Amino acid sequence: xxxxxxxxxxxxxxxxxxxxxxxxxxxxxxxxxxxxxxxxxxxxxxxxxxxxxxxxxxxxxxxxxxxxxxxxxxxxxxxxxxxxxxxxxxxxxxxxxxxxxxxxxxxxxxxxxxxxxxxxxxxxxxxxxxxxxxxxxxxxxxxxxxxxxxxxxxxxxxxxxxxxxxxxxxxxxxxxxxxxxxxxxxxxxxxxxxxxxxxxxxxxxxxxxxxxxxxxxxxxxxxxxxxxxxxxxxxxxxxxxxxxxxxxxxxxxxxxxxxxxxxxxxxxxxxxxxxxxxxxxxxxxxxxxxxxxxxxxxxxxxxxxxxxxxxxx
Amino acid sequence: xxxxxxxxxxxxxxxxxxxxxxxxxxxxxxxxxxxxxxxxxxxxxxxxxxxxxxxxxxxxxxxxxxxxxxxxxxxxxxxxxxxxxxxxxxxxxxxxxxxxxxxxxxxxxxxxxxxxxxxxxxxxxxxxxxxxxxxxxxxxxxxxxxxxxxxxxxxxxxxxxxxxxxxxxxxxxxxxxxxxxxxxxxxxxxxxxxxxxxxxxxxxxxxxxxxxxxxxxxxxxxxxxxxxxxxxxxxxxxxxxxxxxxxxxxxxxxxxxxxxxxxxxxxxxxxxxxxxxxxxxxxxxxxxxxxxxxxxxxxxxxxxxxxxxxxxxxxxxxxxxxxxxxxxxxxxxxxxxxxxxxxxxxxxxxxxxxxxxxxxxxxxxxxxxxxxxxxxxxxxxxxxxxxxxxxxxxxxxxxxxxxxxxxxxxxxxxxxxxxxxxxxxxxxxxxxxxxxxxxxxxxxxxxxxxxxxxxxxxxxxxxxxxxxxxxxxxxxxxxxxxxxxxxxxxxxxxxxxxxxxx
Numbered sequence: 179x180x181x182x183x184x185x186x187x188x189x190x191x192x193x194x195x196x197x198x199x200x201x202x203x204x205x206x207x208x209x210x211x212x213x214x215x216x217x218x219x220x221x222x223x224x225x226x227x228x229x230x231x232x233x234x235x236x237x238x239x240x241x242x243x244x245x246x247x248x249x250x251x252x253x254x255x256x257x258x259x260x261x262x263x264x265x266x267x268x269x270x271x272x273x274x275x276x277x278x279x280x281x282x283x284x285x286x287x288x289x290x291x292x293x294x295x296x297x298x299x300x301x302x303x304x305x306x307x308x309x310x311x312x313x314x315x316x317x318x319x320x321x322x323x324x325x326x327x328x329x330x331x332x333x334x335x336x337x338x339x340x341x342x343x344x345x346x347x348x349x350x351x352x353x354x355x356x357x358x359x360x361x362x363x364x365x366x367x368x369x370x371x372x373x374x375x376x377x378x379x380x381x382x383x384x385x386x387x388x389x390x391x392x393x394x395x396x397x398x399x400x401x402x403x404x405x406x407x408x409x410x411x412x413x414x415x416x417x418x419x420x421x422x423x424x425x426x427x428x429x430x431x432x433x434x435x436x437x438x439x440x441x442x443x444x445x446x447x448x449x450x451x452x453x454x455x456x457x458x459x460x461x462x463x464x465x466x467x468x469x470x471x472x473x474x475x476x477x478x479x480x481x482x483x484x485x486x487x488x489x490x491x
Numbered sequence: 492x493x494x495x496x497x498x499x500x501x502x503x504x505x506x507x508x509x510x511x512x513x514x515x516x517x518x519x520x521x522x523x524x525x526x527x528x529x530x531x532x533x534x535x536x537x538x539x540x541x542x543x544x545x546x547x548x549x550x551x552x553x554x555x556x557x558x559x560x561x562x563x564x565x566x567x568x569x570x571x572x573x574x575x576x577x578x579x580x581x582x583x584x585x586x587x588x589x590x591x592x593x594x595x596x597x598x599x600x601x602x603x604x605x606x607x608x609x610x611x612x613x614x615x616x617x618x619x620x621x622x623x624x625x626x627x628x629x630x631x632x633x634x635x636x637x638x639x640x641x642x643x644x645x646x647x648x649x650x651x652x653x654x655x656x657x658x659x660x661x662x663x664x665x666x667x668x669x670x671x672x673x674x675x676x677x678x679x680x681x682x683x684x685x686x687x688x689x690x691x692x693x694x695x696x697x698x699x700x701x702x703x704x705x706x707x708x709x710x711x712x713x714x715x716x717x718x719x720x721x722x723x724x725x726x727x728x729x730x731x732x733x734x735x736x737x738x739x740x741x742x743x744x745x746x747x748x749x750x751x752x753x754x755x756x757x758x759x760x761x762x763x764x765x766x767x768x769x770x771x772x773x774x775x776x777x778x779x780x781x782x783x784x785x786x787x788x789x790x791x792x793x794x795x796x797x798x799x800x801x802x803x804x805x806x807x808x809x810x811x812x813x814x815x816x817x818x819x820x821x822x823x824x825x826x827x828x829x830x831x832x833x834x835x836x837x838x839x840x841x842x843x844x845x846x847x848x849x850x851x852x853x854x855x856x857x858x859x860x861x862x863x864x865x866x867x868x869x870x871x872x873x874x875x876x877x878x879x880x881x882x883x884x885x886x887x888x889x890x891x892x893x894x895x896x897x898x899x900x901x902x903x904x905x906x907x908x909x910x911x912x913x914x915x916x917x918x919x920x921x922x923x924x925x926x927x928x929x930x931x932x933x934x935x936x937x938x939x940x941x942x943x944x945x946x947x948x949x950x951x952x953x954x955x956x957x958x959x960x961x962x963x964x965x966x967x968x969x970x971x972x973x974x975x976x977x978x979x980x981x982x983x984x985x986x987x988x989x990x991x992x993x
Contacts, residue, residue: 216755305636309974313658378821381749385643386978388636389747458821459748463658463975465824 190264190274197263200441201412202226204419204448211452226412233405241398243303251298251396252403255410258291259417265341266420269437271429272342279339281329285322288373288414292318299395306387310394313463317379317391320470321369327477328362328369332425334484345424352428361480363425368473370422372466374415377455379466389463419447494521496547496556501860504711504926507942510559518543518560519570525549525556526574531854532841533929533938535580537562537588538951539607539679546927546940550859555927565610566591576841579959585612599623602668602992607676621650621666628654628661636974640669647988655974663969663977665962670992678952682709682783682920686949690939691778694956694990696736699728699768700932701954702781704939707862707928709783712943713917717863721785721913723905726864728768728777728786730894730901733933735764737887737894738809740985744884745816747979748825756812763805770798785914795906799899806895813888826881830968830980833878842964844935844957845890846984849875849882856931868904870897883983922947932957934987956990 206223213220222228240248264275265284273280296315299307333339335355336347352359372379375392387394396407423443429436461469494517497510513521525547526532533555534546541564547556562584569592571578581592582601589610592598600613603620611618621640634655640648648669654662674689690705691698703725710717742757765775772780772788779787790798816822832842837850847854851874857865858872873889875882920943928939935957944950965984969977 212751216751218755305634308634309636377749384747384749386747387643388638388977389975389979455749456751457819459745459750459819459825461821462825462829463973 186274189270189272193263193266193268193274194260196268197260197413197416200444201416202230202409204415204444205412207445207448208452208455211449212456215453215456226408230405230409233408234402236401238399238401238403241302244301244398247301248298248398249403251295252399252406252410254291254294256406256413258287259410259413262287263413263417263420266417267342267345267424267429268420269433269440271346271431273340276340276342281333281339281341281344284341285325285329288418289318289322291410291414295395302398304398306394306397309388310390310392313391314395317372317466317470320467320474321372324365324369324470324473324477327474327481328366331358331362331477331481331484334481345421346429348425349428355484358480358483359425361476361483363422365473365476365480366422366425368469368476370418371451371454372470373418374411374451376451378458378461378469381460389460391463415448416444419444423447494558496521496525496545496558498554499557499927500554501856501927501929502707502711502862504708504714504921504924505557506921507559507923507925510557510925513558513560515543515560515563515567518545518558519568521558522547522570522577523573526576530556532574532576532580533936534940534953534955535577535584536940536951536953537584537590538942541588541590543584544925544940544942544951544953546938548860548929548936550854553859555860555929557925557927559925562588562590565589566593568593569595571595571597575839576960579963600668602671604668604671604673620669620671623666625652625666626654626662626664628656630656632656633661649988651977653969653974653977658973658975660969660972660974660977663966665966667962667988667991670989672989672993674993675952675954678949681949681952687782690954692989693954693993694932694934694958694987695776696987697732697932697934697937697956697990699725699732699777699781700930700937701939701956702777703729704928704930704937706781706783707930708926708939708941709917709920711926711928712920712924712941712947713783714921715784715915715917717785718912718915720789720905720908720911722863722867723901723908724771724786724789724913725781726868727898727901727905728771728780729930729932730898731764731768731771732777733894734805734809734891735761735768736933736985737891738764738813740982741813741816741884741887743982743985744826744880744979745822747982748822750816750819750822753812753816756808760805760809760812763801763808767798767801767805770794770801782914783917785912787914789910789913790905792906795902799902802895802898802902806891809891813891817884817888823881825979826884827877827879829880829976830883830972830983831877831879832964832968834876836967837878837964840963840967841960842935843960844931844933845883845886846935846961846964848873849886850878851876854936856929856936860929862930864901864904868897868900870894880979880983920947920949934958934985934990935961954993956987956993958986958988958991961986962991 205226210220265273265280267273296311299311332344332348336344338344375382380391399407427443494511522545530547530549533548537543541562543560543562545558586601587607589606589608591612636653638651640650650666652664653660690701693701738757739761742754745753768777769775832850834850855872857870875886922943922945925942930937938955940953941949942951968980
């Protein structure tokens with residue numbers, strides 16, 4: 179009993195430390211890949227770490243029209259992905275704090291982060307931020323069903339309602355259920371891109387406030403709170419990326435193989451995101467819902483296939 | 492009573508007494524009559540004595556019609572309700588001279604400066620840029636978004652106000668004037684030592700265009716001839732300016748839709764094109780090249796060869812970057828149907844340049860009012876018909892190709908010309924004359940008009956940058972569009988703030 183509690187504690191600390199330390203590197207890989215594809219040298223891989231260190235040393239400026247609510251967004255942006263990191267399996271087969279039904283908590287932790295970010299944006303009273311909040315809420319309403327239908331498909335496949343066994347079973351299931359898994363992966367890849375504000379949904383590098391979705395909501399942050407927002411975004415990238423990587427990777431049970439494989443998988447995901455951003459333009463804003471509906475349908479069909487033709491493991 | 496206007500060619504001066512001086516209502520009637528017969532209002536202005544001047548561009552007949560009049564004392568009947576092209580010109584007259592255009596439907600300040608006569612038609616006490624009555628759409632579900640004058644990017648100041656219903660823009664109102672420097676007023680009594688510098692920086696990215704239009708006016712007033720080599724140099728420099736800006740703008744369009752490869756390459760390639768201009772005169776922006784009477788620099792045979800080689804290299808790279816842009820489906824999905832202007836609206840608003848040609852309006856001063864080397868070597872005029880961002884992008888690309896071909900031939904011609912002077916300084920200006928210089932800059936038609944006083948100094952000097960016409964086009968293009976497409980629409984026009992503000 180004590181032994182298993184200690185293992186859980188150790189595993190939790192390892193995952194938390196990895197997310198805290200490695201996540202900015204992933205965004206560094208994305209921008210390096212984009213730069214190389216465009217024929218530029220690009221910023222150093224560790225640029226986001228430098229930026230965070232710089233922002234931590236700065237003072238923050240607060241608009242007179244804001245209240246304490248304004249600070250809740252950045253705090254939630256960091257605290258929530260860190261908490262969610264304890265529910266997903268990374269190199270091992272289970273999430274450190276996983277329990278039956280934790281997938282609901284996982285999904286709604288991110289919904290709560292979004293809710294708090296939106297509140298913090300509305301707190302500024304700026305018409306831009308209100309516009310961004312409206313867009314963010316509208317698109318997440320479409321991304322959420324895709325996430326849940328994908329989870330439902332995998333739950334019916336694995337027979338488990340906990341993210342650890344569910345994702346591990348998916349990783350092992352390519353031999354028997356490759357069709358539904360491809361559909362779930364495709365739907366979730368779109369959800370991953372929209373949740374992380376990447377092209378084709380949003381452009382994290384644009385300075386054009388009228389075209390932004392997520393970025394416009396955090397325009398008024400500066401100094402350490404802005405650092406928290408950026409740091410939180412990178413953690414979100416890593417934690418949500420874990421879902422995609424785990425669905426793709428079988429688990430061997432040997433941590434000396436599983437952990438390096440997982441980390442390489444995350445690196446490959448970052449390279450993939452960089453390549454997508456290098457070869458296509460952003461969608462027109464009113465086309466975003468259409469692509470998200472495709473994500474919902476893709477996950478829904480995976481669910482239907484598994485319901486109608488249960489796979490015996 | 493209608494009268495014939497005086498017909499001037501581009502770069503021609505005419506004694507004021509040879510230009511019909513009409514009674515004011517006849518002046519307006521004649522303008523309307525000429526417009527109904529296919530002319531276009533290229534310039535309408537007044538001067539210190541209350542005299543009014545109108546320049547009508549007649550593309551089909553390749554000439555300009557010029558009229559003058561005397562404005563009534565304090566107010567006059569507005570022409571705008573019958574002729575929307577005049578709306579900004581009349582607002583400008585109201586602001587500069589305190590003459591009230593009665594029944595003007597949209598009478599607002601243009602540049603937010605005190606009237607030159609001290610008589611303000613709005614009776615403002617303190618004049619602050621951007622402070623005026625903005626158009627408002629009422630209703631609970633309408634929201635207003637105000638952008639600028641300070642922007643998130645490093646760009647010039649301008650204030651944009653959107654009346655939105657959700658993501659849809661009902662109306663965009665643009666307030667400029669933040670960079671008003673008083674160029675036209677500073678030119679009175681000239682030419683001064685700084686006159687050429689002021690013209691070069693009227694819109695800094697159109698240095699060659701404005702300097703050339705100014706040189707045309709001065710040469711016409713002085714009656715001087717420009718050496719043949721200078722004609723070649725000017726045309727090459729103007730096309731290089733077009734190449735640099737069109738390439739930069741296509742890159743910026745790619746950047747706005749998040750399409751990295753073209754955005755990154757065109758940023759560098761714009762520098763390559765600018766460096767070719769530097770080869771001509773040592774300045775990447777073409778400063779000091781065009782001067783009244785000719786050009787300040789000449790190329791020798793080895794420099795011509797180097798220019799030719801670097802032209803081909805830059806063109807190959809530009810072709811790769813732009814063809815990729817225009818062949819990528821995700822890019823076309825953003826460009827097509829965005830910011831569409833109907834042909835009739837473009838005609839009513841009096842758009843010029845690539846923005847007008849993208850709507851199918853054949854308006855190109857190089858074709859219709861050729862001067863210098865453009866008289867010897869014709870450039871094909873490029874037209875498109877969709878009037879959207881995609882059409883404006885395609886026009887830019889087609890013009891890049893045409894310009895490169897033109898420069899190739901101009902360089903061959905230059906190599907064959909005997910060496911000789913490139914600059915014959917202008918003599919004194921003819922007194923009591925009116926001169927017109929029109930150049931097709933990369934953004935469109937640049938009109939310079941000068942009227943000399945009895946001692947041969949510049950009296951009224953009027954500059955019309957293409958941005959003066961085309962900002963209205965941008966507002967029209969945004970009607971019914973998504974507000975998130977504004978930056979893309981804006982970039983497809985890429986208008987000048989300082990060229991408008993003067």
